[in-house]
Amino acid sequence: MSLAIVNGHVMDPASGLSEIANVLIDGTTIAKIGTKLTGTEVIDARDCIVCPGFVDLHVHFREPGQESKETIATGSRAAARGGFTSVVTMANTQPPIDNGGMIEFVHRRAREIACIKIWPAACATKGRAGQEMTEMAELKAVGAVAVTDDGSDIASSWVLRRVLEYANMCGLTYLAHCEDATLMEGGVMNEGYNSTKLGLPGLPKAMEEIRIDRNVRLAAMTGAKIHIQHVSTTEGLDIIRRAKERGVRVTCETAPHYWTLTDDAVTDYGTNAKMNPPLREAEDVAAIKQGLADGTIDCIATDHAPHTFSEKDVEFALAPFGIVGLETALGLILTGLVEPGTIPLERALALITSAPAQILGLPAGRLYEGGPADVTVFNPKTEWTVDPEQFASLSRNTPFAGHRLRGLVQASVCDGDVVYQLSK
Ligand SMILES: [Zn+2]
Numbered sequence: 001m002s003l004a005i006v007n008g009h010v011m012d013p014a015s016g017l018s019e020i021a022n023v024l025i026d027g028t029t030i031a032k033i034g035t036k037l038t039g040t041e042v043i044d045a046r047d048c049i050v051c052p053g054f055v056d057l058h059v060h061f062r063e064p065g066q067e068s069k070e071t072i073a074t075g076s077r078a079a080a081r082g083g084f085t086s087v088v089t090m091a092n093t094q095p096p097i098d099n100g101g102m103i104e105f106v107h108r109r110a111r112e113i114a115c116i117k118i119w120p121a122a123c124a125t126k127g128r129a130g131q132e133m134t135e136m137a138e139l140k141a142v143g144a145v146a147v148t149d150d151g152s153d154i155a156s157s158w159v160l161r162r163v164l165e166y167a168n169m170c171g172l173t174y175l176a177h178c179e180d181a182t183l184m185e186g187g188v189m190n191e192g193y194n195s196t197k198l199g200l201p202g203l204p205k206a207m208e209e210i211r212i213d214r215n216v217r218l219a220a221m222t223g224a225k226i227h228i229q230h231v232s233t234t235e236g237l238d239i240i241r242r243a244k245e246r247g248v249r250v251t252c253e254t255a256p257h258y259w260t261l262t263d264d265a266v267t268d269y270g271t272n273a274k275m276n277p278p279l280r281e282a283e284d285v286a287a288i289k290q291g292l293a294d295g296t297i298d299c300i301a302t303d304h305a306p307h308t309f310s311e312k313d314v315e316f317a318l319a320p321f322g323i324v325g326l327e328t329a330l331g332l333i334l335t336g337l338v339e340p341g342t343i344p345l346e347r348a349l350a351l352i353t354s355a356p357a358q359i360l361g362l363p364a365g366r367l368y369e370g371g372p373a374d375v376t377v378f379n380p381k382t383e384w385t386v387d388p389e390q391f392a393s394l395s396r397n398t399p400f401a402g403h404r405l406r407g408l409v410q411a412s413v414c415d416g417d418v419v420y421q422l423s424k
Contacts, residue, residue, distance in 0.1 A: 002026045003416060004038045005377060008045025012052060012367035013350035023050055025373040028415040032369055043411050043418070045377045049345075052353040052367045053085025053116075053374030053414060057175070057253060057360065058150070058229060058301035059326065061087075061118075063109060065094025070306040070394050072106070075326075076114035078304070078393035080420035082326040083376040083409040086117040086357070086364040087304075091128070092151035098123035098134050100142045107143055115419040116412075117374070119362055121146040121175060124163045130154045133163055136170040145360050148175035150229060153211050155181065157218060164224035173225040173360055178211035178236070179276070188317050190263040190278040198266065200316060203278050205233040212236045220248040227359055228252035230303050232277040234287035241296045251359050253301040256325060256332035259288045261399060269399035271312045271319035275305065289342050292351070299356040302329050306395030324393050328386055330378060331405030338380075339406060345380070373416040382408040 003025040010021040010033060022037040023030060061075035070078075072089075079087050089106065091097035097106060103120055110118035122144035126132045128151065136147055147167050153176070154160040167174045183204055189195050191202020212228055216239060219226035231237055231252045243250050257275065262282055265273040273279060291297040305322025312319050329352070338348050357365030364374060386403045388396035412420040 002031070002039035003041045003043065003413065003418070005043045005045050005050050005375060006038070008048045008050035008377060010050045010367065011346065011349060013346050014354035014366050015368065017367065018346070023375060025413065025416050028373055030367065030369055030371050030373050033367070043377060045410070047381065048377050048379045048410055050375060050377050051349050052365050053376050053412060054083045054352045055086040055356040055362065055365045056084050056302050056304070056326065056352070057088045057227070057299060057356045059087045059089055059304040060092065060306065060322070061089045062093060062306060064105070068308050068394070072109045072118060073113035074392065074394045075304070076116045076118065078324070078326045078391060079116050080412045080414065081392045081409065083330050083378055083412055084116065084326055085374040085376065085412055085414040086119060086362060088119045088121050088145060088360065090150045091121050091123045091148060096123050096128050098126050098128070100135070100138045103139055103142045103144050116414045117364065119145040121148050123147065124149045124167070124174060125154060125159065128152060130156060130159055133166055136166050136172055140170050140172055144172070145362065146173045146175050148177070150175060150177045152181065153177055153179045157214060160215065161218050161222060164218055164222040164226070168222060168224035173227050175227050175229055176215045177229050178208050178215055180207045180210045183207040188274060189266050190280050192263065192281060194263045194266060203276070205235065205280065208233055208277050209236045209239060212239050216240065216243045216248055216250050219250055220246070223249070225249045229301070230255050230258070230277055231297065232258045232280050232288070233284050237287055237291045237296055244296065251298040253299050254288050254292070254297050255301055255303045256329055256336070257323065257399070259285055259292070260332050260336050265399055271314065271316055272323060272397050272399040274316060274319050274321055275323050276321035289337070292337065293343050298359060300329070300333065300351045301356065302326050306393055307397050308395060312397050323397050323399060324391065324395050327391050327393065328398060328400050328405065330409060331384070331386070331407050332400070334380055334407030335405045373413060375413040376409060377411040378407060378409045380407050382406065384408050
C-alpha cells in the first residue's frame with residue numbers, strides 16, 4: 001500500500017522546502033518527496049498546498065464526562081476536517097486527567113476511536129484544585145506531554161512555584177491559563193465601553209495581565225519552561241515580549257478569534273461570542289497581529305471548546321465560555337492574516353505546524369523523507385461559507401457562521417491513512 005500526493009506545492013516551513021512536487025507515502029512514513037512518483041492510491045493536489053499536518057496545542061475533547069459536547073472520536077474528526085493531525089487535549093474533563101490511569105484511558109480511547117494523534121496534557125494539581133501537585137514523573141512516564149490546570153490558574157504563587165520546579169525536573173512544560181479569578185466578579189465579557197453599554201459585568205484586561213506577569217516571573221525564578229495560553233491583550237503580550245528579551249523560557253499562543261473579532265461581536269453573535277479570555281478591543285486585535293508578525297507569539301492554537309446548543313441557548317450571563325475552532329482555523333488564518341499581508345504563508349504554516357510541535361517536543365509538524373506521514377492538503381484560493389451544520393464536531397458554537405473564508409482543506413493524512421477528504 002502506498003499513497004502518492006501529486007502535483008501540489010509542497011511546503012515544509014521548518015526546512016524552507018517550497019516546490020511543486022509529489023509526496024510518496026509508504027505505510028506510516030514519507031518515503032520520498034520528488035517528481036514522477038506514483039503510488040497505488042493517488043491524491044491530486046493540483047493548485048493545492050501540501051504541508052505537514054497541523055498541530056494544535058490547545059483543544060477540549062470533553063471525554064470523559066461531557067460526551068454530549070464532544071468525544072475523542074468526534075473531536076478527532078473535527079480536527080482532521082480542519083487539517084489537524086496532532087492535538088494536545090486539555091485535562092479539565094470530568095473527572096480531570098490528574099493521574100496515570102487517566103492518561104492511559106485517553107491513550108486507549110485514542111487508539112480505539114481517534115483518527116488523528118492525541119497528545120494528552122495532564123493536570124498540574126490534583127483535581128485542578130490548585131493545592132496539591134500531581135505525580136508528574138509518573139504522568140510523563142505514561143505519556144503526558146505537558147501539565148496544565150487550564151480552565152483555571154493556580155491561585156497560590158507558592159503552589160505554582162513548586163509545580164514549576166517539579167515540572168522542570170520532569171522535563172514537562174507548564175501550560176498557563178492566566179487569570180486572577182478574584183477580579184472576575186461575575187464578569188462575562190471584556191470590561192470596557194461595550195460592557196457598559198450592554199450593562200454586562202466585565203472581565204478587566206488586568207485580570208489576565210496580572211497573572212501573565214506573575215506566572216512568567218515564577219518561571220524566570222525557577223528556570224522552568226512556561227507556555228502562556230490564549231493571550232488576548234496588548235499589555236499581556238508586552239510582558240511576554242520583555243520576558244523573552246531577558247531570556248525567560250516563555251512561549252505563548254493566541255487563537256484565531258483574538259485577531260478576527262472585537263467585543264463588538266457580542267452584540268451580533270450573542271453567546272457564541274462568549275469566551276475566556278473574552279474578545280477584546282481594536283487596539284488589542286492590532287497588537288495580536290503585531291505579535292504574530294514580530295515573533296512574540298510563537299504559535300496559533302484554537303482553544304477548541306465545544307458546548308451543546310442548549311447550554312449556549314440561554315441569556316448571555318448564564319452561557320458557558322468557549323467556542324469551537326478546529327474547522328475554521330485555516331480559513332481565519334489565510335483570510336485574516338495571510339491575505340491582508342500581516343504574515344507570509346510560510347510563517348502562517350509554521351505557526352500551526354513546526355512551531356507548536358517544537359514547544360512541546362512533539363514528533364510532528366515537519367515534512368521530510370523518513371518522517372511520519374502526517375500531511376495536510378489545502379486549496380488556499382477556495383472560498384467557502386462557514387456552515388456549522390457541516391461541522392464534524394458534535395458542537396456548533398461558533399461566532400463565524402455565515403462568514404466567507406478563503407482556504408479549504410482538501411485532505412488530511414495521518415500516519416499514512418487518509419483521515420479526511422473533501423467530497424467533490
Ligand atoms: Zn484556558
